[in-house]
Amino acid sequence: MAITSANQLELLQTAEAVAREKMIDPGLVVEAMEESLARAAKSRYGAEMDIRVSIDRRTGKATFTRVRTVVEEEELENYQAEFTVEQAKQYLADPVVGDTFVEEIPPVEMGRIAAQSAKQVILQKVREAERDRQYEEFKDRAGTIINGTVKREEYGNVIVDVGRGEAVLRRNEKIGREAYRPNDRIRAFIKDVRRESRGPQIFLSRTAPEFMAELFKMEVPEIYDGIIDIKAVARDPGSRAKIAVISYDGSIDPVGACVGMRGSRVQAVVNELQGEKIDIIPWNEDQPTFLVNALQPAEVSKVVLDEEAGKIEVVVPDEQLSLAIGRRGQNVRLASQLTNLDIDIMTEAEESERRQKEFEIRTKLFIETLDLDEFFAQLLVSEGFTNLEEVAYVELDELLVIDGVDESTAEELQARARDFIEAKNRAAMEAARELGVQDSLVAFDGLTPQMIEALAKDGVLSLEDFATCADWELAGGWTTVEGERVKDDGILEPFGMTLETAQDMVMTARIVLGWVDPAELAAENEETETETEEEAEA
Template identity: 65%
Template sequence: MAVTGVSANRLELLQIANAVAQEKNIDKEIVIEAIEEAIQKGAKSRYGAHHDIRAALDPKTGELALTRHVTIVEDDWQPEDELEEFNDSAMVRLKDALKRDPEAVVGKEYVEELPPFEFGRVQTQMARQVVTGKVREAERANQYEEFKDRVGEIVNGTVKRVEYGNTVVDLGRGEGIMRRNDSIPRELFNIGDRIRTYIYDVRAEAKGPQVMLSRAHPGFMAKLFAQEVPEVYDGVIEIRAAARDAGSRAKMAVLSNDSSIDPVGACVGMRGSRVQAVVAELQGEKIDIIQWNPDEPTFIVNALAPAEVSKVVLDEEADRVEVVVPDEQLSLAIGRRGQNVRLASQLTGWQIDIITETQDSERRQREFAERTTLFQEALDVDEVIAQLLVT
């Protein structure tokens, strides 16, 4: 990208502006503004930085006007901050202006046209930096606008590079980053691989917009089901909650808005075809699809499937729930390394404590004995009456 000189062929600057705008997919006006700013800087380095020099490039003809401006100010003009001072190259006090111009008023500008000049090596370098900087800013703004409304979408891209476990993905009109903890464990990508990811956040940062990608996010699984199951895409079936242990196991709660459609069956598909398509994309992740229920205890029982539950006791103030399971179902309810109960807890939003029927029975007997003793001591009654009071 070269800004060769102000005396260059006037169509040359327009051609540069058009080429850069098309290549970077940004507005031509932004490129023209950048070229004008670059020329202004070059002219100031030639004539002196204290001059108020402005450049205007006609977007139709390519005609360039380079002008120097002097503004009339009050006689008692004072700087607004301590860094500013009276600049006699860009300002003239009213009393001095009236000596030469009887129509002088505060705010009037005297404009002097400057002749075209050739850019030297330093000015060319400076101009190139200004234009490159402006274009980069515009590209960043474009990328943020492009992706800020696409949070929650699945996008296809190509792996651009892999660094320290983080994967940078080329998304066509920008790039995104998938951090190590947002990828599925043991999943390796090479440069040039095609990849499907989920946009879970877009941040406008100083170094440019950060498009945050994930394959481990529960939303990625939910969106894959929306692509595979027409009823989910159409909104007939709602995915109310999802929890994942990426690459290992997941739970998803579904609800049907049409009583004639079984939400679990629709998501599983004929002989498991629909769920298998999602499992294949998630590297063999085992998915439990359960029916969502507005009744919290019923939903918690469903969430702990495949384990059977005997009893559920809710503590709504502490957002905790105690679940009693048959002794032989304990390991199934907890799952390998606590996975089943952890995913059920994430899915329902309740903290789940699991105990066996034996433990529950022993605890009830112990509490009964403690309360009986308490009544005996407090009321000075015999054991039979105390037990009746406890009951």
């Protein structure tokens, strides 16, 4: 096939037809044609030549040109596409390195093989353009709900036709034992859109908490308008869910608005989620109050919050225990997900027994360490003293309020407590020294002798060793293994070390050792704070 005046316009017509069919820019199709014609010309004139083709967007005329670039003599490698300054003087007036010489060459006759190759190039370019268009279209729709039609099922994964592309609903993203047949209508949440070599991959989900939130946004106009906000969602897909809502208009009840007249709004969501039972809970900034709401329908007697550890203890009447925990622990598990807290549920009897045990342990501690009789030790515990440090370093007036304690008795109590603590510290430091602890770690602020001994027993003997520790290694943490949360014990966790304190101490150690520049760290923290503020404003 020769590119003659007879078929020049056919190039543009073909480009426009392909672009309309694939819904892409006609210019991209023309560029693909130019590349395919250039490739065919190279097979005719020589693969090492730099041959370019330009198609006029109005007339369809294809112009073939050969380009040669001026390079330094020692860099000359490709004699067909490059030449030296001396050689270029035959074609250019004052050639310098980087100049190009362009000359038009005759169009090529395209044989069957060349035409087939050109067709493959065009198809490849069109496919790439189509994939880019699909990615650009769907990447901005991530986080929204989409309707589609089931095309087929492969190994439990459902392939969904979503209009201009295909999406995948994986087996673990389906609710319960959902089964779909070809041509079934399906509604799902676009969880992720990725650009991959085989084209954009669109991943759907029907189990994501965000899916439920988006469904409520569709059913409840107040949520769509921003009058009511969904603060948290926890789901056991297909079985039960909890959703926390808040109203920014005092005249609108958020729970009632989400339930709707005779439950019409929530029922529409329940039907879409295969009968999943939904508890709609009023959100509260006060975590204990919010947790009491989250554990509904169970009644709660008392809540004890440990903010530093991120744990919360809930005391319920004996007859409410099974209701609070729920079938297979479902109720407490969803409440934990909703509040983002570790919840420990106990009955009133268990809590009373625990308090009595703690009372006995603290009483025994004061009896053994301060050489007191049982009655006097119980007085200390009853007044709220829990350890020797509190007795040793508290203001003297706080001891004088105890019945039967005068100034000399209080001073004697504090002296005994301090002597015991100092002896314990000396023993801990001697044990640490025997294990080989170095002065750099001993001199580091924030570590008690008992902490240093615990570190030494774990092989942390120097400030360098300490600086390489992760925060969770010191303070402890949680790891998810096969869907179950597993506790990681921290070296300094028994001493009340928190993750925040561990992070600060490790970073301070790295600064002392010169591993981290304080100025750079301050700049990074400022940048992070700025980004956080911008995200919050957005």
